[in-house]
Amino acid sequence: MASRPGPLTEWPWQRLGNFKYVVMLPWVVPALNTMIKAARKGREGWEEVDMGYVIIFPALLLRMLHNQIWISISRFQTARSPHLIVDRSIDFEQVDRERNWDDQILFNGFFFYIGHALIPSAKDLPIWRSDGVMMTILLHMGPVEFLYYWFHRALHHHFLYSRYHSHHHASIVTEPITSVIHPFAEHIAYYILFSIPFLATIFSGTASIAAIVGYIVYIDFMNNMGHCNFELVPKWLFRVFPPLKYLMYTPSFHSLHHTQFRTNYSLFMPFYDYIYKTMDKTSDELYESSLQGKEEAPDVVHLTHPTTLQSIYHLRLGFASLASRPYSSKWYILIMWPMAGLSMVLAWFYGSSFTVERNKLKHLKMQTWAIPRYNFQYGLSWEKEAINNLIEKAILEADEKGVKVMSLGLLNQAKEINCGGDIYLQKYPKLKLRIVDGSSLATAVILNSIPQGTTQVLLKGKLSKVAFATARALCKKGVQVLLTHKHELDSLRSRISGSAASYLSLSSTSYPQVWLIEDKLDDAEQRKAPKGTHFIPFSQFPPKKMRRDCIYYKTPAMKIPKALENMHSCENWLPRRMMSAWRAAGIVHALEGWAAHECGETVLEIEKIWSAALQHGFLPETQV
Template sequence: MAALLATWPWETLGSFKYALYGPFLAKILYTRQEEDRSQAIWCFHILMLCVLRCFMYQSWSSFTNMLFLTRNRRILQQGVDFKQIDQEWDWDNFILLQAGLATLIYYMFPDLVNLPLWNTRGFIAVVLLHITTSEPLYYLTHKYFHGNYLFNNYHSLHHSSPVPQPFTAGHLTFLEHLIMACVIGIPILGACFLGFGSVMMIYTYVLMFDFLRSLGHCNIEIVPHQLFEIFPFLRYLLYTPTYHSLHHTEMSTNFCLFMPLFDLLGKTLNPKSWEMHKQFSINAGKNGRIPDFVFLAHVVDMTSALHAAFVFRSYGSMPFTTRLVILPFLPICFIVMLFMWAKSKTFLVSFYNIRGRLHQTWSVPRFGFQYFLPFAADGINKHIEEAILRADRLGVKVISLAALNKNEALNGGGTLFVNKHPNLRVRVVHGNTLTAAVILNEIPEDVTEVFLTGATSKLGRAIALYLSKKRVRVLMLTSSTERFLKIQREAPADYQKYLVQVTKYQAAQNCKTWIVGKWITPREQSFAPPGAHFHQFVVPPILRFRRDCTYGDLAAMRLPEDVEGLGSCEYTMDRGVVHACHAGGVVHSLEGWSHHEVGAIDVDRIDLVWNAALKHGLKPVSSVKQLV
């Protein structure tokens, strides 16, 4: 059983807790009587302050997770994983709590909150009251909560987040936030009781309080050490992210709210605080740890661009779906897209660790539709080439290309870059060998005939040749006899008879195993017999039109169980699941293979790559979906 006041009263409501803001909005919208107008104004300020506070924490979270800006300033290097994100999902409970307490204060002291817009003396009063009451109250209470009983039953929740984040600041129990409400409320109420209160004083103090809480938990050192060298006493008046991060790693030190002066007076100041801060500040401009593996991704469309972890962390931690709540942000995304098209370079999106090896995802600043604009090809290849050369300079061992970045028509599956730069130390990998292996291992062993679209593509060729050696008859849909014969001649003479050219979908009316490598319409799907299964390696996936057939997902694999720091989903994939081409690069890195994997797929390596993936703990992800 949870300790008293350890859980939130509205914990069972989930997202419906936001309905508790409804009375505030209703009061604003439906007030008509003169005597109720002051209540409406007070409700308006409460709601506005709640919105601004959420925006404050969200802005800090976005900045913290902009790894392309902050990667060299990180204090704790591990990533934020799904477990921490889920634990901190309801980080904003305290904002709702304090909104309710503010309303209670209004009804208790209606004359007290009839405030002017500005009062200069109020700012002075609130600062003095903060220093003399809030800081020592927080320090003593915080230190007390590190005692065995209170820590185990309450404060351990806050310290269960291994990597401090702005949202971690709100990750406390109900009891702790009641005390925090006193800490933030005493200076405001004190200034008002003294007759110095003002609307701007409340806004400024509350938002500055949230700003400094976010600063301490951001895990990014942005305070220059030179500031403390010029003004030494300032280090006791303002804490830094490094200072507060030490409290999360050495919990018997650095208990202060914002002012290390109270740790100095209480003899709990960590002696490493200033030296560590100086080191992180000095090293901020230097490259950090070099990744072993880089996956070079790209943006699919404007809605999926909002799925990045630095936009909305919680949204990025779930498989991508288009939601109505993100639609208002599309105009902003469109402007960013134009800026990226004109100026941006490849940027770091996320990272994770497998057995101590750092894996990073970089993204080319191009959206999916741009890959199909003829005039954009050279610019896209330039970005990909720059990313490969940058990885080579850094000492990255393997760089793997995402779907459109290795388009055959664009750069020959990466061949263009390997031929242009024959002395590359970094290995360029398209990962399609493992993609082929995943698709082939989904096909039941008793299948004797398959229908293959996209048959002369890179993947289609490899699948056809592999299956022919298994004595499976492959109906290859292609209108190009020349390309078909070229593939057929690659098969050993005894197996060439298993490769059959067909030019119409009607040829597959009796074939229940379809392998789709080229997008097919609902009408074309109608030629499949009832009970057919559609395997696919086509982007975007085909529409699930047939109710009497089943559909497979795109080829994917689940990363090993010992993956660390993974906190975002790869497009529509589930947590911990990546596209097979991404997984192919991971295997290439873990195996330490020294060859490039570009151009045509080596059919003889399909089983080798598959077995290597299983050996390293990657697992196939196969799901069969049927319309109901």
Template sequence: MVAPMSVWPWGNLGAFKYLLFGPFLAQVLYSRMGEDTAKSSWCLHLLIIWGLRLFIHLLLGSFGNMLFLNQTRRIIKQGVDFKQIDREWDWDNFLILQAFVAFMAYYIFPSLADLPLWNTRGLITVLVLHIGASEPLYYWVHRCFHGKYLFTNYHSLHHESAVPQPVTAGHATFLEHLILTAIAGIPILGSNWLGHGSLSLVCGYLVVFDVLRCLGHCNVEFIPYRIFERLPFLRYLIYTPTYHSLHHTDLDTNFCLFMPLFDAVGNTLNSKSWQLQKELNSGCGNYRRDIPDFVFLAHVVDLSSSMHAPFVFRSLASLPYATRLFLLPFLPIPFVVMLAMWAWAKTFVISFYNLRGRLHQTWAVPRFGFQYFLPFAAAGINKQIEEAILDADKLGVKVISLAALNKNEALNGGGTMFVNKHPDLKVCVVHGNTLTAAVILDDVPKDVTEVFLTGATSKLGRAIALYLCRRRVRVLMLTLSTERFEKIKKEAPADCQNYLVQVTKYQAARTCKTWIVGKWITPREQSWAPPGTHFHQFVVPPILSFRRDCTYGDLAAMRLPHDVQGLGSCEYTMDRGVVHACHAGGVVHLLEGWTHHEVGAIDVDRIDLVWNAALKHGFKSVSAPRTTSSSKSNFIS
């Protein structure tokens, strides 16, 4: 049985909880047409303040996840995992609660609707009431919630979040936020009761309150420690992110709301608070930059998918990518960012996770998918990839794996260009296509006798064709280049060469129900497949699921081992905990301790070796027809 007032009254409404704001909007519209302009004005102000506070949490949440800006200043190095994201999904419940409390306050204090825009005395009154009432009251209540009963039934929910984030500030039980609402309301109602209230005071106090709480939970130490060295008394007047993070690791210290003064008076001040902040600022000790063992060098696919990143919307990034209509109006923003990145940006860190004590990071080349097919952009893209490889080599990274278009054969020969240009590289450059080929081949049924292969002369197409012909599978290789086909055919054993057949039209596959797609095909081209065909694919972006009488496989992927930690974002359209096979191939390269580069043509003889190594390390095959992924229905964070 749950404790009284530990769950939210609208906890089961999902996304429909936002309909609770319907009466506010209806009141604004109705009153504008009627006579009650005071009530309309108050409801309008509440809606504006709610939107502003929501934006503050999302904006500072984005800042906390911008690893390319704050990686060296992160306090808790651990990543935010899917469990924490799901627990905090309804973090904004308290904003709805406080909006309704403010609406009810209008009926208790009708004078709130007649507040002036500004009152200087109100600022002084709010400061006095906050320091004299809200701060000590919060400190005392917070310590009470760390008692056995209250902590177990209420406050432990907040502390289940291992890595503080701005939205973590709002993740608490109904009872806790009722009390916090009362504490935050003391300065506002007190100043109004004394006749010093104003609209700017109400809005300003709530905004500053939210900003300070979000900054305390952002897990990024951005306040220079020299300020406290020059003005020591300030360390008792304003807390820092480091100060508050210690409360999450040492539960019996640092209980204050915003002012450490009350912890000093109550003898609960953590002695490490300012020394730890100094270490983080100076980058010394154990808080230097973490060097990853493995880097996956990704790229952006299109404008819509560019918003599928933890520093944009953390909650959406935790779900497989899908086009969401409500994000379409925001496309001009990534378009402008794209132009800026095209002109100035360098490779940046977007996510990381830990696997067996080794840090794995995802870096991104600031280029969008279509740019890879512009002839004049090739030199610039290769330059950025090369710089990323050299940076990884300089840092001491052991393996860097190239994502799909970053290893395009026409662009850099599958990474060969960089290895040839820099023969002394210590970092292993890996395209991961050997494991990609293994995943695709494992997905092909063992009893198949004939397959139709597009992209047949690409790196993957060549390897798949050569492997299948050794299994005595007839491969219809779609290619117009007889020269390239003959070259591949000669690589096959003499007694297997007759299993490789060149075709030049899609009509040749009218009776073949196993298609392996390595080149994007249109719905018209798919129409030549017979009913019941299964489309295996290794093309980015994935082909359209046009045929209802056929099935479509996902891109080659593998599920990460169960002991992965700190993973909180999905890789493009992949499910949680699933990565592209080329990504997994790079990880296997690291775990096996291989020191050779994996670039250029795929060594067909190593396909089984790499596959068995992946299974040995706990990777699992992901082979199922593509289905519509389930998604959370509540608001984004």
């Protein structure tokens, strides 16, 4: 919101939330009905249809797709690009503020449906008219750009700025969709302004579908491009056609408007800033430096992968609003399974990890890389070699770049895949980076999640490295660890020596109130737990919650330090500003400068890494 919100700040359908799309049904349903009838009649049916009318709804969907493509490309580039313009943090507040970017597309739909109904000359438009296209170009260069320049300057007057335009400028580090984040009143003014070419060509009889759709695409393209936080306009473009410098702005040109506020007011064509001497003097210098860029190798890399097919939309590169919330399957995401399936096919052929996120903590520069494989693929025997090759390639690439620590997340450290990362050390004993599986910190988080005064716990599930380490630590503390299968008991006793082993035993018919579980604990097993049982997972994946009378804990995770920058997406199913223990362990490892690897069967000193994590600002989170 603006600092002092004025009238018409809220969108009319704001209180409807995700149900806001129903406001378009009175127009969309008849349009779809017209298309269905035309399709049934065949070629003759389409000849009778007003194409300008039926194309409105598809055009709105294409606008959404166009904007989403820009969001994904921009986030991909800002995670890895050396051409950043403003190297500052984006937070959850900005993501929430920019969540309603599609409101202006709904508003656009209203304009066109109402205009088509009320203006007779807007019906039965031809596909193309050269004179109308030329008129649209000239009207944009003249009245639209001129009026926008002075309206924009007026918006920076204290009265209007505090009531409206400050909402847009709250985003100093811009993303493509920042371009359309304005109060409702501003959008009314913008649509009146942009309607000048539409209405002029319609009333003069020179309008065409190509001119109208092309103008909208141009506005969206320039808006999105100008609000990217990386420079992408090549220098040769201005060298080949020098006047273009006055006819097309660049991301760095407009970025100065968001950092300096009182310069570079132009819409898309900077010549009015040149004419009225409001061009920022550092525009050319920032363009040159942003285009040149600087390579910056990360200190820490966390290597993860998508989980389910739908999780591709939850990645920071996917839908920003979904990524800013804990991951859960949504019905409207499930209906997009064809796109998810296509992403899986593309991932299958992609031969390298890709950068998902970049963060910073104190002096440490961090990135998250993702292996282009999904959960189910890690369980396929014929995929094992390919996955190992991808992980190995990522490790060698990181080592070459000078990365200090690489933490292996999710199934990238599975024993069945690579023995917890140990095979890479055996193959490359001279690696300079340290491989961390995070099991020690995960164990520490579990131990500190168990309610005080607990004397018995049930260990239920596959005995992973974390499960072994947790059981050993509990036995040493005098806590009895119960198991349900004799082979599991024998396996643990072979690893726990001395008097501590006496605290291991098979469970009786009664069960304790604290269960340490993995994600594959089925419904039948959960029903055996007494009422009020604490289910504490030791796996990287959360178990299915099926008991309302029991308490479910999060997978081992910690609250991140306040100083950790650029966190505006959730790590899988974890809440905001929470980080899995496996990922946090890599950061702590680098901050401490430890020389040891933590992979294979190696377990670091649990109390030592727990104390180090707390010292660096990571906090325990035991809420359910």
